[in-house]
Amino acid sequence: xxxxxxxPRSGVAPYLQLVxxxxxxxxxxxxxxxxxxxxxxxxxxxxxINPNTVLKAYRQLENEGLVSPKPGVGTFVTGTLGEPATSExxxxxxxxxxxxxxxxAAGLDxxxxxxxxxxxxxxxxxxxx
Amino acid sequence: xxAIVETRALTKRYGRRTALADCTLTVPAGRVxxxxxxxxxxxxxxxxxxxxxxxxxxxxxxxxxRPPAADGAQLGRVGFVAQDTPTYAALTVADHLRLxxxxxxxxxxxxxxxxxxxxGLDPTQRSGRLSGGQRAQLAxxxxxxxxxxxxxxxxxxAALDPLARRAFLQxxxxxxxxSESQATVVLSSHLVSDLERVCDHLIVLAGSRVQADGExxxxxxxxxxxxTARRDTDTLPAGMRxxxxxxxxxxxxxxxxxxxxxxxxxxxxxxxxxxxxVLAHLTAxxxxxxxxxx
Numbered sequence: 001x002x003x004x005x006x007x008p009r010s011g012v013a014p015y016l017q018l019v020x021x022x023x024x025x026x027x028x029x030x031x032x033x034x035x036x037x038x039x040x041x042x043x044x045x046x047x048x049i050n051p052n053t054v055l056k057a058y059r060q061l062e063n064e065g066l067v068s069p070k071p072g073v074g075t076f077v078t079g080t081l082g083e084p085a086t087s088e089x090x091x092x093x094x095x096x097x098x099x100x101x102x103x104x105a106a107g108l109d110x111x112x113x114x115x116x117x118x119x120x121x122x123x124x125x126x127x128x129x
Numbered sequence: 130x131x132a133i134v135e136t137r138a139l140t141k142r143y144g145r146r147t148a149l150a151d152c153t154l155t156v157p158a159g160r161v162x163x164x165x166x167x168x169x170x171x172x173x174x175x176x177x178x179x180x181x182x183x184x185x186x187x188x189x190x191x192x193x194x195r196p197p198a199a200d201g202a203q204l205g206r207v208g209f210v211a212q213d214t215p216t217y218a219a220l221t222v223a224d225h226l227r228l229x230x231x232x233x234x235x236x237x238x239x240x241x242x243x244x245x246x247x248x249g250l251d252p253t254q255r256s257g258r259l260s261g262g263q264r265a266q267l268a269x270x271x272x273x274x275x276x277x278x279x280x281x282x283x284x285x286x287a288a289l290d291p292l293a294r295r296a297f298l299q300x301x302x303x304x305x306x307x308s309e310s311q312a313t314v315v316l317s318s319h320l321v322s323d324l325e326r327v328c329d330h331l332i333v334l335a336g337s338r339v340q341a342d343g344e345x346x347x348x349x350x351x352x353x354x355x356x357t358a359r360r361d362t363d364t365l366p367a368g369m370r371x372x373x374x375x376x377x378x379x380x381x382x383x384x385x386x387x388x389x390x391x392x393x394x395x396x397x398x399x400x401x402x403x404x405x406x407v408l409a410h411l412t413a414x415x416x417x418x419x420x421x422x423x
Binding site for chain 1: 159160161295298299300301302303305306307311322325326327328329345346349350389390392397402
């Protein structure tokens with residue numbers, strides 16, 4: 001069983017924080033297929049958050065195919081996070097390095113590069129949604 | 130979506146002073162609604178109008194589709210915890226439970242006793258000798274044991290230390306999660322970070338008017354801080370509504386409402402935390418900036 005927490009100053013919607021924490025627990029191997037997520041009522045009372053927030057997080061995880069509810073029993077982990085093998089990382093890193101070098105060559109300082117990356121990343125993620 | 134509380138042009142005046150002006154809003158069923166605003170914004174007035182302790186000067190307020198406090202049955206469906214969670218100082222904890230049982234037809238004695246046990250309250254203790262946190266929990270116990278479908282709480286945690294505050298909110302969320310057809314809660318607070326935890330809907334009151342009203346996730350997803358070289362408000366693209374604008378000689382900082390962030394090399398457009406979002410609305414024009422979301 002995992003425990004949730006909420007960081008109010010993070011700027012991330014509370015339900016997304018719960019989603020991230022489940023995903024993280026899956027990545028770290030703290031949650032496995034077949035495990036039950038804490039009951040909505042228990043999370044609400046323990047973390048002092050709205051039960052709707054917990055429900056919304058569980059629904060989102062369900063949409064992602066990571067969990068599925070069994071009525072009257074609870075919500076169970078059904079999926080794993082299929083991270084691409086780390087061998088995939090290296091070519092991507094090299095591409096990123098080349099991109100960073102051309103950004104520097106274009107005269108961008110590290111902060112503008114970071115801002116550009118963050119903005120592009122965010123809008124791409126939003127478009128994909 | 131069923132409306133539990135519905136107000137239309139609700140106005141309350143005390144002599145010349147306007148406590149609440151032209152307030153039109155809907156509290157949807159099964160939500161935990163946060164009511165936020167500075168002192169004197171009309172939060173207590175709105176809550177007292179909704180539970181029937183006050184009558185409107187003009188406009189209407191309906192609870193479950195009827196005037197508040199219309200009869201005993203209506204009163205039984207609404208729980209109200211007034212500001213500073215008052216209890217009867219001379220009565221013991223057990224006296225309070227007895228009072229609750231005699232006054233409320235739907236009283237859940239088992240729930241009340243279980244909560245008193247869980248909280249570690251001594252039934253023979255006079256409530257005047259309880260700590261602030263314990264008194265608040267006793268007041269909440271009385272309110273939830275009547276099994277209300279609508280629970281109104283006026284600044285319940287304002288006077289509590291962080292530990293007692295968290296414990297109170299835990300109890301409140303436990304009640305919400307346990308209530309059969311999920312109860313609707315309206316609670317006022319200055320503490321936006323608390324409201325962000327426990328609420329899914331937010332109403333911002335300022336200058337006795339509703340400044341913003343909506344689901345918290347929607348509000349967060351559609352408000353941005355936009356920083357740019359100094360420019361006039363009306364030069365911003367259509368589709369952005371300015372909530373608040375601040376200018377220095379060179380720079381303009383806007384809080385805008387928009388469907389999504391717009392990439393433009395001439396500005397930085399970033400999401401806004403709930404606290405800053407609320408503050409932007411509190412320092413906005415006195416006229417309503419947002420239409421209530423239905």
